[in-house]
Amino acid sequence: MATRITFRVDGKDETVTVDPDMPLLYALRDDLGLDNPRFGCGLAQCGACTVHLDGVPTRSCVTPTSAAEGRAVTTLAGLGTPERPHPVQQAYIDEQVPQCGYCINGWIMTAAAFLRDNRDPSEAQIREALTGLKCRCGTHMAILRAVKRAASLA
Structure with a gap:
């Protein structure tokens, strides 16, 4: 079931309505239209999907979007x-x-x-x-x- 999830991306508040278990990577790329992070392996093994979640490097391909609720996400573009x-x-x-x-x-x-x-x-x-x-x-x-x-x- 789709849920509204609000988080801060590169200093801007964003809200997506998605399955809470959907990878954060897909919310960033597909729902918010960001070019980075990138899909690499989908298994958290290569790092192409890395973002900072409250300052901590996080593999967004295996992080549920719900984990970003109320938190700060920094992408390469926001660095x-x-x-x-x-x-x-x-x-x-x-x-x-x-x-x-x-x-x-x-x-x-x-x-x-x-x-x-x-x-x-x-x-x-x-x-x-x-x-x-x-x-x-x-x-x-x-x-x-x-x-x-x-x-x-x-």
Whole structure:
């Protein structure tokens, strides 16, 4: 049965009427028309669907929309702006990380939350924080450089 669910997306209050068990990813993309996050695997294994739910990186493909009720959802589009990108976004630009760009959502959202709590991480800590994310283009080394750069920008 469809239910009205209200939550804040990138600073704006939104209401969707959906099955409460429907994945948050579908509400964001299909009901609210957002381009990010992206559908990758549908099993929380790749990270392309990552959003921040009250600041915590969350795989939206397996998170019921009802879990967002009354909470703040931040997508890649809400992390920074073209005029003032988030330090991780700027580092990705500076390091020329993206190739296809499909997975970028998960990497940036995960790195942004990690760096918020870890100002001077070692490479080993960065690798551990990003474990479980997938990139088929093989830009992993550029991603590591970008996250190290972002740590110095933040």
